[in-house]
Amino acid sequence: MSNNSERGADSTASPVQSVDRALAILEILADAGEAGVTDIGAQLGVHKSTAFRLVGSLEARGLVEQTAERGKYRLGVAILRLAAATTARLDVVQEARPFARRLATDTGETVNVAVLNGGAALYLDQIAGSSALQPHNWVGQRVPLHATSNGKVLLSGLEDDQVRAEVGPDLRAYTPTTVVDVDVLLAEVARVRERGHVVVVDELEHGLTAVAAPVRGVHGDVVASLSVSGPTFRFDAAKLARATELVVAAADDSSRRLGHRPTGRVEQTSSN
Amino acid sequence: MSNNSERGADSTASPVQSVDRALAILEILADAGEAGVTDIGAQLGVHKSTAFRLVGSLEARGLVEQTAERGKYRLGVAILRLAAATTARLDVVQEARPFARRLATDTGETVNVAVLNGGAALYLDQIAGSSALQPHNWVGQRVPLHATSNGKVLLSGLEDDQVRAEVGPDLRAYTPTTVVDVDVLLAEVARVRERGHVVVVDELEHGLTAVAAPVRGVHGDVVASLSVSGPTFRFDAAKLARATELVVAAADDSSRRLGHRPTGRVEQTSSN
DNA sequence: CTACCGTGTCGCGCCATGAGCAACAACTCG
DNA sequence: CGAGTTGTTGCTCATGGCGCGACACGGTAG
Structure with a gap:
C-alpha cells in the first residue's frame, strides 16, 4: 500500500x-x-x-x-x-448511580463519576443536573489529574511518589490558577486526604467550579471520585458548603454500598 | 460454510x-x-x-x-x-420529535415534551394538534409537578423522599380536583411507576385533560415525559384509551432511540 | 516431578473474500 | 438542461483473512 x-x-x-x-x-x-x-x-x-x-x-x-x-x-x-454494558461491569458505577442521581437532583448541578486511568481521570458516568442548559457530556473523556477536583481526589488515594509518577514532572497550566508546582500539588493532595473532599475553582477552565469526594472500596482504597460541578457564578459560599456536604455524603453512601466500613475516620491504606 | x-x-x-x-x-x-x-x-x-x-x-x-x-x-x-460522541448530539427533544409529531397527527391533540427542572416540569417542546382550538405555546414554561400528567410521570422516576423534596410540603390547589395531599400524590406516583402512564383531568385547569408516559435513557431512568393534552370534552373514554396507547408507544419509541432497551430481549427483529 | 489438560499466542499456506475499478442513480447547483 | 456532486452496486483479481496446527504457559491431578 x-x-x-x-x-x-x-x-x-x-x-x-x-x-x-x-x-x-x-x-x-x-x-x-x-x-x-x-x-x-x-x-x-x-x-x-x-x-x-x-x-x-x-x-x-x-x-x-x-x-x-x-x-x-x-x-x-x-x-x-455497548457503553452501558461497559460501565455495567464496573460495580462502582452501578452502586454509586442512585446516590449520584439523588445528588444531582438535590444540588441541581451535574454529577460525575471518575476513576484513575493511565495518568488521567477517566469519566465513567454523568448525571445531568436539572439545569435547562445541559453541559457537555464528559463520559469517556479524560481530564488532567492536577487541575480537577476528581483528579485530586483520585490522587489522594496514592502515596506521594505514586502521585509524582502519575502526573509527571510538568504540570500544564490551563488557567492562571492551575497548580503547576508539584510540591504545591502534593500539599493539596495531603489536605484532601485529611479532609475527605476538595473544591476546585477555575483551575481547568475559567468559570468552572467543582467539588469532589472519594469513593472507597472494601479495603478502604480510593476506587473512584464523585463530583458536583457547574458554573462558578452559581456556587456561592452557602451553596458550595451544602454541595460539599452532599457530595461527601453521597460518596460515603457509595463506599458503603461497595463494602467499605467507615471507621468513623478516614483510615489510610498502610499502618505506619 | x-x-x-x-x-x-x-x-x-x-x-x-x-x-x-x-x-x-x-x-x-x-x-x-x-x-x-x-x-x-x-x-x-x-x-x-x-x-x-x-x-x-x-x-x-x-x-x-x-x-x-x-x-x-x-x-x-x-x-x-464513542458513546460520549453519540450522546453529544442525541438529545431528548430531537429524538422524540418524529414520534411526537406522529402522535400529534394521530390524536389530533397537542403533544408536549417536558423534563424535571428545579421543582417543576419544564416544557421543552410542543407540537400543536390539528384542532382549531389551540392552546398557547408552553415551551419554556414551568408547570407544577403535582397537578400535571407530565409532572407525575417525571416524579415517577424518583424515590418517594425525593418526590417530597421536589414538590415541597404545600401543594397548591389549582382546581377543586387538584391533589393537595402529599401522601395521595405519592400513591398516584406509585401507580404511574407500575402502569407506565398517567391520565390527569382538570387538576391544573378546569377543562384540561392530559395523558403522559415516561421517556427513558440508557440506564432506564426517566429523562423526560411525553404528553398529549387537550380540552376535556374532546376526550371520551374511547379516545382516551387510544391516546394512552399511542402516547406510551411514542414514549417507548423515543426511549429506544435514546438507547434504552425495554426489558432486555436480544434482537429478534431480523430476517426481513 | 511429570503428564495432562486447559488457556492464549503465533507461523504458515490456501483460497475465500474484501478491495478497487467503473458504471449507475439520484440530487443540487447554475 | 448539463456539469458537478453525492451514495450505491456488479464485476474481477489478488490480497488479506481464514483455518490448521504447533507452541508457551498455568494450572491440577497422579
Missing part, C-alpha cells in the same frame, strides 16, 4: 485490516459527528466503495446509522448499549 | 464478513461481560485463532482490553468515548 498517512491505522499492528478500518470509521464519526462515504474513504485512504461496504457492516449492527435515505452517516444507538 | 447457528450474523447480508464478526464479538462481550478467545471462537463458529486476531484488532483500538497479561477479554474504555 502506497500512501495511507490519512488515519493512524499502521502504528500498532492490527491483525485484520478491514476490522481496523471499520473501527477507524467509528473514530472518524466520533470526531466529525457526521460524514459521507466519500469523506470517510478519503480519510482512510481507500476507495469510497470500500468505505461504503465497511459502513454497511457497521450499520447492520446498528453502530452507525444514516441520517437520510441516501445521506451521511453518524454513530448509532448500539454504541450506547 | 453454512452452519452459523451460533451468533446472528446471517440475517441481513453484511458486506464484509470480518468486520461483522468483530462487531459480533463486541455484542458477545456486552452480554457476557467477559470472555476468552476460545469461548468467543465457539460462539462465532470460527477457529479460536480467528477470534484472537479479531480481538486483537479491537484491542488495538481500545474497544476491548484483556483483564490480565494472558487472560480473558472485556469491553474497553474506548467504547465510552
Whole structure:
C-alpha cells in the first residue's frame, strides 16, 4: 500500500485490516459527528466503495446509522448499549448511580463519576443536573489529574511518589490558577486526604467550579471520585458548603454500598 | 460454510464478513461481560485463532482490553468515548420529535415534551394538534409537578423522599380536583411507576385533560415525559384509551432511540 | 516431578473474500 | 438542461483473512 498517512491505522499492528478500518470509521464519526462515504474513504485512504461496504457492516449492527435515505452517516444507538454494558461491569458505577442521581437532583448541578486511568481521570458516568442548559457530556473523556477536583481526589488515594509518577514532572497550566508546582500539588493532595473532599475553582477552565469526594472500596482504597460541578457564578459560599456536604455524603453512601466500613475516620491504606 | 447457528450474523447480508464478526464479538462481550478467545471462537463458529486476531484488532483500538497479561477479554474504555460522541448530539427533544409529531397527527391533540427542572416540569417542546382550538405555546414554561400528567410521570422516576423534596410540603390547589395531599400524590406516583402512564383531568385547569408516559435513557431512568393534552370534552373514554396507547408507544419509541432497551430481549427483529 | 489438560499466542499456506475499478442513480447547483 | 456532486452496486483479481496446527504457559491431578 502506497500512501495511507490519512488515519493512524499502521502504528500498532492490527491483525485484520478491514476490522481496523471499520473501527477507524467509528473514530472518524466520533470526531466529525457526521460524514459521507466519500469523506470517510478519503480519510482512510481507500476507495469510497470500500468505505461504503465497511459502513454497511457497521450499520447492520446498528453502530452507525444514516441520517437520510441516501445521506451521511453518524454513530448509532448500539454504541450506547455497548457503553452501558461497559460501565455495567464496573460495580462502582452501578452502586454509586442512585446516590449520584439523588445528588444531582438535590444540588441541581451535574454529577460525575471518575476513576484513575493511565495518568488521567477517566469519566465513567454523568448525571445531568436539572439545569435547562445541559453541559457537555464528559463520559469517556479524560481530564488532567492536577487541575480537577476528581483528579485530586483520585490522587489522594496514592502515596506521594505514586502521585509524582502519575502526573509527571510538568504540570500544564490551563488557567492562571492551575497548580503547576508539584510540591504545591502534593500539599493539596495531603489536605484532601485529611479532609475527605476538595473544591476546585477555575483551575481547568475559567468559570468552572467543582467539588469532589472519594469513593472507597472494601479495603478502604480510593476506587473512584464523585463530583458536583457547574458554573462558578452559581456556587456561592452557602451553596458550595451544602454541595460539599452532599457530595461527601453521597460518596460515603457509595463506599458503603461497595463494602467499605467507615471507621468513623478516614483510615489510610498502610499502618505506619 | 453454512452452519452459523451460533451468533446472528446471517440475517441481513453484511458486506464484509470480518468486520461483522468483530462487531459480533463486541455484542458477545456486552452480554457476557467477559470472555476468552476460545469461548468467543465457539460462539462465532470460527477457529479460536480467528477470534484472537479479531480481538486483537479491537484491542488495538481500545474497544476491548484483556483483564490480565494472558487472560480473558472485556469491553474497553474506548467504547465510552464513542458513546460520549453519540450522546453529544442525541438529545431528548430531537429524538422524540418524529414520534411526537406522529402522535400529534394521530390524536389530533397537542403533544408536549417536558423534563424535571428545579421543582417543576419544564416544557421543552410542543407540537400543536390539528384542532382549531389551540392552546398557547408552553415551551419554556414551568408547570407544577403535582397537578400535571407530565409532572407525575417525571416524579415517577424518583424515590418517594425525593418526590417530597421536589414538590415541597404545600401543594397548591389549582382546581377543586387538584391533589393537595402529599401522601395521595405519592400513591398516584406509585401507580404511574407500575402502569407506565398517567391520565390527569382538570387538576391544573378546569377543562384540561392530559395523558403522559415516561421517556427513558440508557440506564432506564426517566429523562423526560411525553404528553398529549387537550380540552376535556374532546376526550371520551374511547379516545382516551387510544391516546394512552399511542402516547406510551411514542414514549417507548423515543426511549429506544435514546438507547434504552425495554426489558432486555436480544434482537429478534431480523430476517426481513 | 511429570503428564495432562486447559488457556492464549503465533507461523504458515490456501483460497475465500474484501478491495478497487467503473458504471449507475439520484440530487443540487447554475 | 448539463456539469458537478453525492451514495450505491456488479464485476474481477489478488490480497488479506481464514483455518490448521504447533507452541508457551498455568494450572491440577497422579
